[in-house]
Each structure stands twice: as structure tokens, then as C-alpha cells.
Amino acid sequence: MxxxxxxRDLVKAGGGLAATLxxxxxxxxxxxxxxxxxxxxxxxxxxxxxxxxxxxxxNAEEAKTRQKIIDAFMQKFPQIKIKAQVAxxxxxxxxxxxxAGGKGPDIMMSWELTYSGLADRNIxxxxxxxxxxxxxxxxxxxxxxxPDLMDMFKYKDKQYVLPEQYTGVVIYxxxxxxxxxxxQPPPADWTDKSWNWDAFLDTATKLTKKSGxxxxxxxxxxxxxWPLSATVLGTGNGGQWFDRYVNPTKxxxxxxxxxxxxxxxxxxxxxxxxxxxxxxxxxxxxxxxxQGGRAAMALTGxxxxxxxxxxxxxxxxxxxxxxxxxxTTAKTDMGSTGLSVSAKTKxxxxxxxxxxxxxxxxxxxxxxxxxxxVPVLKSVQKSxxxxxxxxxxxxxxxxxxxxxxxxxxxxxxxWNELSAEWAREEDKVNRGKETAADAAKVLEPKIDGFxxxxxx
Numbered sequence: 279m280x281x282x283x284x285x286r287d288l289v290k291a292g293g294g295l296a297a298t299l300x301x302x303x304x305x306x307x308x309x310x311x312x313x314x315x316x317x318x319x320x321x322x323x324x325x326x327x328x329x330x331x332x333x334x335x336x337n338a339e340e341a342k343t344r345q346k347i348i349d350a351f352m353q354k355f356p357q358i359k360i361k362a363q364v365a366x367x368x369x370x371x372x373x374x375x376x377x378a379g380g381k382g383p384d385i386m387m388s389w390e391l392t393y394s395g396l397a398d399r400n401i402x403x404x405x406x407x408x409x410x411x412x413x414x415x416x417x418x419x420x421x422x423x424x425p426d427l428m429d430m431f432k433y434k435d436k437q438y439v440l441p442e443q444y445t446g447v448v449i450y451x452x453x454x455x456x457x458x459x460x461x462q463p464p465p466a467d468w469t470d471k472s473w474n475w476d477a478f479l480d481t482a483t484k485l486t487k488k489s490g491x492x493x494x495x496x497x498x499x500x501x502x503x504w505p506l507s508a509t510v511l512g513t514g515n516g517g518q519w520f521d522r523y524v525n526p527t528k529x530x531x532x533x534x535x536x537x538x539x540x541x542x543x544x545x546x547x548x549x550x551x552x553x554x555x556x557x558x559x560x561x562x563x564x565x566x567x568x569q570g571g572r573a574a575m576a577l578t579g580x581x582x583x584x585x586x587x588x589x590x591x592x593x594x595x596x597x598x599x600x601x602x603x604x605x606t607t608a609k610t611d612m613g614s615t616g617l618s619v620s621a622k623t624k625x626x627x628x629x630x631x632x633x634x635x636x637x638x639x640x641x642x643x644x645x646x647x648x649x650x651x652v653p654v655l656k657s658v659q660k661s662x663x664x665x666x667x668x669x670x671x672x673x674x675x676x677x678x679x680x681x682x683x684x685x686x687x688x689x690x691x692x693w694n695e696l697s698a699e700w701a702r703e704e705d706k707v708n709r710g711k712e713t714a715a716d717a718a719k720v721l722e723p724k725i726d727g728f729x730x731x732x733x734x
Contacts, residue, residue: 322355322631323355325355325357325358325627325628325631326357326628327357327358327359328357328358328359328625328628329358329359329361330358330359330360330361330383330384330385330623330625330628330629330632331361331363331383331384331385332344332348332360332361332362332363332383332384332385332386332632333363333365333369333372333373333376333383333385333386333387334362334363334364334365334369334386334387335364335365335369335387336364336365339584339650340650340651341362341364343644343645343648343650343651344362345362346644346648347635347636347641347644347645348360348362350635350640350641350644351631351632351635351636351641354635354640355628355631358628358631358632360385360632363383369387369389370389370392370395370396373386373396373401374396374399374401377399377401377622382401382620382622382623383620384619384620384623384625384628384629385617385618385619385620385629385632385633386401386402386617386618386620387442387615387616387617387618388402388431388438388439388615388616388617388618389615390430390431390439390612390613390614390615390616390687390689391687391688391689391693391697392693392694393431393433393438393439393616393618393689394433394525394689394690394691394693395691395693395694397433397434397436397438398691400621401618401620401621401622402438402439402618402619402620402621403438403618403619403620403621403623403626404436404437404438405436405437405438405439405440405618405619405630405633406436406437408619408626408630408634409437412634415634415638418638418639418655422639422655422656422657423441423654423655423656424441424654424656424681424682426612426684426686427441427444427612427614427654427681427684428441429524429686430523430524430612430614430686430687430689431614431616432524433524433525433689434525438618439616439617439618440616440617440618440633440634440637441614441615441616441637441654442614442615442616442617442636442637442641442642442645442651442654443614443615443616443645443651443652443653443654444580444612444613444614444651444652444653444654444677444678444680444681445579445580445581445613445614445615445652446579446580446610446611446612446613446652446677446680446681446684447502447507447510447577447578447579447599447610447611447613448577448578448579448580448596448597448598448599448610448676448677448680449464449575449576449577449596449597449598449599449600450501450568450575450576450577450578450582450586450594450595450596451463451464451574451575451576451594451595451596451597452568452571452573452574452575452592452593452594453593453594453595454593455485455495455571455574456485456574459484459485459574461481461484461485463595463597464477464478464481464597464598464600465597465598466597466598466673466675466676467598467679468598468607468608468676468679468680468682468683469607469608469683470598470608471601471607473597473598473600473601473608474600474601474602474603475542475600475601475602475603477600478498478600479546479550479552481497481575482496482497482498482546482550482552482553482574482575483497483550483552484497485497485498485552485574485575486551486552493551493554494572495571495572495573495574496552496553496554496567496572496573496574497552497553497573497574497575498546498552498553498573498574498575498576498577499553499554499559499564499565499567499568499572499573499575499576500553500559500564500576500577501563501564501565501567501568501576501577501578501582502564502577502578502579504543504556504559504704504705504708505700505701505704505705505708506611507543507577508539508540508543508544508704508707508708508714509531509536509539509540509704510599510609510610510611510685511539511540511542511543511599511600511602512533512535512536512537512538512539512540512602513536513605513609513611513685514539514599514600514601514602514605514607514608514609514610515535515536515538515539515601515602515603515604515605516535516602516604516605516606517533517534517535517536517538517539517602517604518530518533518535518536519531519533519536519688520688523685523686523687523688523689524686524689525689525690526688526689526690526729527729527733528726528729529696529721529722529725529726529729530722531700531718531721531722531725532715532718532719532722533718534715535602535604535605536714536718537713537714537715537718538602538603538604538714539602539714540704540707540714540717540718541707541713541714541715542602544707544708544710544714547708547710548709548710553573554567554573555709556705556708556709557709564576564577564578565578565582565585568586568594569585569586569589569592571592577599579613580651580652580677581650583649583650583668583670583671584649584650586670587649587668587670587671594670594671595671595672595673596671596673596674596676596677597673597676598610598676598679598680598683607683608683609683609684609685610680610683610684610685611684611685611687612681612684612685612686612687613684613687614654616637617632617633617636617637618633619633637654638655639655639657639658642654642655642658643658643661643663645658646658646659646661646663646664646667647663647664647666647667648667649667649668652664652677652678652681654681659678659681660678664678690729690732691732692725692728692729692731692732695728695731696724696725696728696729699721699724699725699728700721700725703717703720703721704717
């Protein structure tokens with residue numbers, strides 16, 4: 279059976295497997311449409327017939343939603359056939375292997391942390407060539423998209439990916455456990471500075487229960503990837519861990535505001551004992567603890583909403599991450615996936631129409647109605663389509679408001695190497711074997727070395 283690659287898997291993998299493969303030969307880039315101005319709707323309808331392969335990573339439910347988008351597109355463009363190709367293992371490795379063999383897909387799902395490495399291998403077409411020839415869609419981007427989200431997928435001045443879904447993290451909380459402990463729930467506003475580290479620790483402490491020396495209920499559990507969770511909290515403390523986030527040239531992970539957040543996050547388990555230790559999480563994952571009522575709060579993304587909402591005895595809602603003492607407002611990560619067009623396909627116009635459809639109002643409405651993803655267009659985020667699909671919670675706006683309070687992730691082909699070293703060092707902090715400040719001093723020159731190695 280094919281493995282289901284979760285958001286956590288892909289963050290951890292970081293494209294490392296793909297990087298072990300030889301570089302594919304340079305791909306032939308076919309000219310983008312230049313019809314002398316805006317591409318009209320009629321011209322799009324008159325596109326020549328084509329059969330396109332669409333490669334993506336998804337579990338069974340996500341694949342169903344993507345098929346709905348495919349079916350809706352083919353109903354609109356019956357001459358264009360889209361064949362779904364679901365990843366079986368590491369999707370980044372599979373993409374590169376296919377292109378190295380000369381048979382890459384026409385359309386690809388792309389992940390923010392790994393697309394730059396593929397872009398450097400000339401796998402993607404520059405979508406700017408299509409956007410500037412399409413006045414209608416250019417208007418959608420200018421009025422309805424999130425600029426920082428678009429910019430995160432703009433690498434070396436080329437728009438290689440069009441964002442399709444947002445995946446920033448939030449705090450899930452168990453409403454029943456809060457009520458039983460007579461604890462007020464966190465605020466829903468990302469700009470509410472009362473939800474700070476002290477308030478979070480106080481809440482987690484009140485929600486931690488013990489039987490003798492054994493903790494029977496933790497106030498909090500990490501349900502994402504600890505190194506990135508801790509560092510993202512650092513951005514909510516006003517810190518930065520790179521000089522810039524798209525194609526960075528230098529690490530600034532020694533920023534005291536970042537180190538303070540990582541240390542505070544580690545201390546939740548090792549000093550305050552309101553969160554499980556690394557050893558305990560290895561026995562039972564944070565998401566399972568939250569779902570089973572053994573943790574009152576959990577940090578993770580929207581991708582767990584379907585599983586949590588399908589459990590009838592789990593009454594939960596969501597809240598922002600806490601803001602640090604040196605932060606202006608709470609921040610989360612600008613996690614996202616999007617769609618790309620192959621630089622090698624002979625059917626770039628047809629592939630672009632599918633990407634535009636999926637990432638535009640029509641496809642975004644299907645995404646919103648599924649309840650599986652957070653749409654990226656502002657109008658769809660506030661629409662009944664999205665809100666009605668999240669009736670298990672009272673605060674779906676926390677998901678969408680998060681986008682405007684997000685910090686871009688590091689976009690660099692060095693990610694696979696630097697993230698592996700970073701994770702090893704931060705694991706020592708997580709286990710209480712090293713301070714965050716000392717880990718940062720070790721990491722910064724190593725990360726700088728990886729960035730220099732991959733600079734052009």
C-alpha cells in the first residue's frame with residue numbers, strides 16, 4: 279500500500295532524498311503563450327486537445343478532493359484530459375527520478391520548503407510568463423491573493439509555483455478539559471497580546487494532572503515537528519533566523535529572540551513538566567495524546583482538522599500561538615503547497631489553464647467546501663463555502679487570519695542539508711542536554727556553510 283505522506287513527513291524529509299540523485303539534464307523550456315495581450319476566455323476554450331499527468335501527494339480523502347477539481351476542470355475543458363498520479367513514497371524524489379528518466383509529469387504539486395531545489399534543476403516553467411498574458415487572472419492575483427504567499431514561491435525572480443493551500447500551524451484546545459478545570463479558553467485574535475508565554479504556561483499548568491509522580495494529562499503537546507515549532511515561536515518573539523527567507527545568504531539563528539523561544543519551548547517539558555518529553559512523544563505522538571484526551575492543547579496545522587472533527591467525543595476549537603515578550607503580535611509559519619507547470623511539457627498552455635483553475639476562484643471553492651484545506655484566496659477564506667465546512671469549531675477564522683500573521687519559511691536548495699543538522703542540534707535542546715543559545719552558536723556557521731555551498 280502506498281505510504282501517506284503527511285505535512286510533518288515532508289517538513290522532516292526536506293527533499294533530502296531527492297538531493298542524492300544526479301542532476302537531470304537541462305530541460306527544454308517551451309515558449310509560454312504570447313497571443314498579443316490578455317488570453318481571452320474564448321481562446322482558452324479553443325485550446326488543442328491534450329492529455330496531462332498531474333502528480334501530487336495526498337491521502338485518500340485529499341485525493342478525492344483533488345479528483346473533484348480535476349472533474350470540474352474537465353467538464354469545463356472536455357478536450358483536456360487530466361490523469362491523477364499520486365506519489366507512492368517521497369514525492370520530491372519521485373518527481374526528480376521521473377524527470378531524470380525523461381518522463382516527468384506535466385503538472386506538479388510543490389511544497390514551499392523543497393521547490394527551490396527542483397527549480398534549480400530546471401524542472402519548472404516560470405508562471406510569470408503566463409500571468410502577464412492573462413489580464414483576468416492577473417486581476418485575481420492583484421486583488422485576492424496574499425502578496426507574501428505569492429512571494430514565497432518566487433525564487434530568483436521567477437514565479438515557479440502558484441499557491442493552492444495554506445498550512446500554517448495553530449493551537450488546538452480541548453473545550454471540555456478547559457471547562458472541567460474552570461480555565462478560560464485562549465483568545466481568538468492573533469493580535470491579542472494577553473495570550474503570551476506566561477498566560478500559555480499558566481494555562482498549561484492548570485490543565486496538567488498527575489497521579490502520584492505520573493502525569494495523566496498534559497497541558498500541552500507538540501503535534502508537529504519540534505524544531506520547527508520552537509523556531510516558529512521565535513518569530514512570534516520578534517526574532518529572525520535568516521537574513522531573508524527566500525534564497526537566504528546568512529543564518530541569524532543566534533538571534534537571542536529565537537534562542538529564548540526555543541529554550542522556553544524546551545522548558546515546557548524539561549522544567550515545568552506541562553508537556554511530554556521527547557521520550558514520551560516517541561511512545562505516543564502528540565496528536566494522539568490530544569485526540570485521546572491526554573493533552574489539553576496541541577500545536578499543529580489544519581491538516582489534523584478532519585481527523586479531530588470526525589471524533590464524536592472530541593469537543594475542540596482553535597486559537598493563535600502565544601506571543602513572546604519581545605514580539606509585537608503572535609506569528610505562525612507561512613506553510614503552503616502549490617502547483618507548478620513542467621518546463622518540458624509540450625502542453626504548457628493547457629497545463630497553465632489547470633493550474634489557474636485549481637488556484638483560482640473555481641478550484642478554491644472546491645477546496646473550501648472539502649474542509650480538508652485552507653484556501654489561499656481572501657474572498658474564498660471568508661466565504662460560506664469555507665465556514666460551513668468547519669462547523670465542528672466556532673473559530674474557523676483563526677485558520678484564515680493566521681495567513682496575515684505568518685512568517686515565510688526559508689526557501690533554499692540547501693534546506694535538506696541545513697535542516698538535518700539543525701534538527702540534530704535542536705534535538706539536544708529538546709532533551710535538555712544543551713541550551714538553545716549554545717546550540718545556535720554551533721549551528722549558525724554550519725548553516726552559513728550550506729547556504730554558501732548552494733549559492734549561485
